[in-house]
Amino acid sequence: MTEQRASSALRVAIAGLGSIGTKIATALDQGIEGLALSAAAVRDPAKHQAFIGGLRHPPKILPIDQLGEVADIVVECAPSSQLRAIVEPAVKRGKAVVVVSVGGLLDNFDLVDLARANGGRIIVPTGALIGLDAVNAAAIGTIHSVKMVTRKPIDGLKGAPFIVQNKIDIDNLGEPLKLFEGSAREAAKGFPANVNVAVALSLAGIGPDRTEIQVWADPTVTRNVHRIEVEADSARFSMGIENIPSENPKTGLITALSVIALLKKQRATLCVGT
Numbered sequence: 606m607t608e609q610r611a612s613s614a615l616r617v618a619i620a621g622l623g624s625i626g627t628k629i630a631t632a633l634d635q636g637i638e639g640l641a642l643s644a645a646a647v648r649d650p651a652k653h654q655a656f657i658g659g660l661r662h663p664p665k666i667l668p669i670d671q672l673g674e675v676a677d678i679v680v681e682c683a684p685s686s687q688l689r690a691i692v693e694p695a696v697k698r699g700k701a702v703v704v705v706s707v708g709g710l711l712d713n714f715d716l717v718d719l720a721r722a723n724g725g726r727i728i729v730p731t732g733a734l735i736g737l738d739a740v741n742a743a744a745i746g747t748i749h750s751v752k753m754v755t756r757k758p759i760d761g762l763k764g765a766p767f768i769v770q771n772k773i774d775i776d777n778l779g780e781p782l783k784l785f786e787g788s789a790r791e792a793a794k795g796f797p798a799n800v801n802v803a804v805a806l807s808l809a810g811i812g813p814d815r816t817e818i819q820v821w822a823d824p825t826v827t828r829n830v831h832r833i834e835v836e837a838d839s840a841r842f843s844m845g846i847e848n849i850p851s852e853n854p855k856t857g858l859i860t861a862l863s864v865i866a867l868l869k870k871q872r873a874t875l876c877v878g879t
């Protein structure tokens with residue numbers, strides 16, 4: 606990147622260098638047109654020293670609430686418990702925040718008003734899902750129903766609050782077990798690290814209370830499988846995706862790629878898809 610291009614580059618900061626964050630940091634470090642990695646926040650700097658030192662242009666390491674001071678776009682990819690601490694200071698400064706822990710937005714929806722009041726933005730990527738462009742388009746008309754069925758391997762569901770609180774033994778399942786059926790809002794409470802996709806789907810369409818979801822623990826699958834049916838006045842469509850888990854078994858590999866694709870669009874001359 607020339608000096609002139611570097612100085613006009615959009616500065617991106619990453620909150621959380623886990624499964625998703627490290628892939629985004631690597632992509633930015635390798636070069637995305639018009640973007641530069643300016644900073645990152647980590648919980649335990651010693652643990653990330655080797656990764657950060659291995660980057661061509663190591664970013665500054667800052668506390669999560671300071672990322673908006675050195676970035677135009679902050680990418681949130683930490684646990685949802687950290688969402689507010691990351692998003693609030695950034696949108697107060699009028700910055701854009703890409704939120705992947707989108708389930709956490711439901712209990713912090715005032716952040717959207719805060720962003721609006723300060724000229725900030727909250728951007729939810731398609732993430733581990735598919736087809737939010739079509740859902741957005743259908744929502745311009747009338748969507749009658751959105752139904753989603755999620756199946757995950759046992760490792761991808763372990764520790765979910767719904768399973769722990771209801772003392773459900775999923776370790777010895779011989780066949781698929783339906784754990785939950787209800788709204789995306791309720792699902793996000795019971796499975797905060799599993800159904801961000803359902804919340805993203807709901808925000809693109811008819812909201813978290815009307816979007817219906819089933820969550821299955823399925824010992825017969827090796828991928829995170831999501832199937833969606835949308836019934837609208839413009840179209841009826843079915844979508845499905847079978848995500849290969851990343852090193853975090855709860856998180857599909859495609860999630861980080863979705864954010865990288867979104868970042869690429871920020872300065873791309875040719876943009877395809879909404």
Ligand SMILES: NC(=O)C1=CN([C@@H]2O[C@H](COP(=O)(O)OP(=O)(O)OC[C@H]3O[C@@H](n4cnc5c(N)ncnc54)[C@H](O)[C@@H]3O)[C@@H](O)[C@H]2O)C=CC1
Nearest residue numbers: 621622623624625646647648683706732733798801853856
């Ligand atoms: N929207 C979507 O489609 C999807 C969203 N997700 C969500 O994305 C988020 C990130 O997922 P992964 O990268 O797989 O998680 P991960 O557990 O691999 O990484 C999270 C990172 O955040 C770090 N962290 C925790 N507290 C921190 C703090 N106070 N300051 C800085 N860093 C901190 C952790 O040390 C860890 O490195 C999760 O909330 C997950 O549920 C996951 C998959 C799909």
Ligand SMILES: O=C([O-])CC(=O)C(=O)O
Nearest residue numbers: 733799801802829856857
């Ligand atoms: O990666 C997936 O398949 C979906 C996921 O974890 C989430 O929505 O949080």
